[in-house]
Amino acid sequence: MADDASRKRKVRGKKIRASREQKEGRRAKKELARKASNAGERSGDTPLSDPAEVAPDPFVETDAVASLRGRINGWLDADQPVHLIGPTGCGKTALALSAAAERGRPVVWINGDEAVDTAALVGDHAGGERYKEDDQFVGGVSKQTEIVRERWVDNPLSVAVREGATLVYNEFSRSDPAAHNVLLSVFEEGVLERPGKRGDDRTIDVHPDFRAILTSNDVEYAGVHKQQDALLDRFIGVHVDYYDDETERAIVDAHVDLAEEDIATIVETTRALRDELDVVVGTRAAITAAKGLTIFDGHDETGEFDDETLTTVFTDVLAPKVVGNNGEDVDHLRSQIAETV
Missing domain, CATH: 3.40.50.300 (P-loop containing nucleotide triphosphate hydrolases)
Known part of the structure; x- marks a missing residue:
């Protein structure tokens, strides 16, 4: 933009x-x-x-x-x-x-x-239970039987x-x-x-x-x-694909305490990056960016998030998705985000 x-x-x-x-x-x-x-x-x-x-x-x-x-x-x-x-x-x-x-x-x-x-789904033997039975049916005579019973866990x-x-x-x-x-x-x-x-x-x-x-x-x-x-x-x-703009805004709003216009800016930026970048930019990324922007307040004189703050926050959120190469991949990602923003 x-x-x-x-x-x-x-x-x-x-x-x-x-x-x-x-x-x-x-x-x-x-x-x-x-x-x-x-x-x-x-x-x-x-x-x-x-x-x-x-x-x-x-x-x-x-x-x-x-x-x-x-x-x-x-x-x-x-x-x-x-x-x-x-x-x-x-x-x-x-x-x-x-x-x-x-x-x-x-x-x-x-x-x-x-x-x-298969065992993790249906169950397996989980060791055995060992116990003894004493038989004293006849006075003065004791018979002891050891029994081992396998224990199954569903x-x-x-x-x-x-x-x-x-x-x-x-x-x-x-x-x-x-x-x-x-x-x-x-x-x-x-x-x-x-x-x-x-x-x-x-x-x-x-x-x-x-x-x-x-x-x-x-x-x-x-x-x-x-x-x-x-x-x-x-x-x-x-x-299941990414939801429409209205739904994404409602999802972000349910997770963070931000003004309506701020949430709209975050979701708009997320959807633009989704179209421009090669990495996956999901609704979860929008929620994470919104949480960051509640901390790193970068509103300009008009009351909007300034472009540099948006670029920095979205770079931090999406950086784990690129393979590090002496910082070059992250630098390239940041330049792409800055251009989109």
């Missing part, structure tokens, strides 16, 4: 500031839920979560968001697993959690990565299919495709096989209320595995 063009980017009207108390209250609520969740994991409690606890807060509800979530829940009502695919930072995870919470069923969370295997997928929970599998495509073979029988035959488990307990019948929402980055992202076609054929694929 040229200097005179920057004068046109002003958004006039009444300054609207979100209630700081409300936002602090939301942060406190999320921190309390996080601590409760961590405590449950440490004590070995079930991975089942109450839907009210996993609902994103804050979560922006615009027509675009409501329409997309309604589409997801519609497919879930049709008993179809939904795979959300899109660029990083576009809000896939928050959307998946919101859709899962709206169902009102317990929620089970899995985060995909290279370490996830992991998230087994819990979700048995309890009829909504499974939210985040970063699904970052896990090894071989780990997902167990999902074929879940979605096709309605049966989960638990390798390593013996006897009648080897399989679990899938609860009729079990549903799955998976999220993945687009295939061009590093660390993404192509999953087997036999499994992908059983999914509904919903592409």
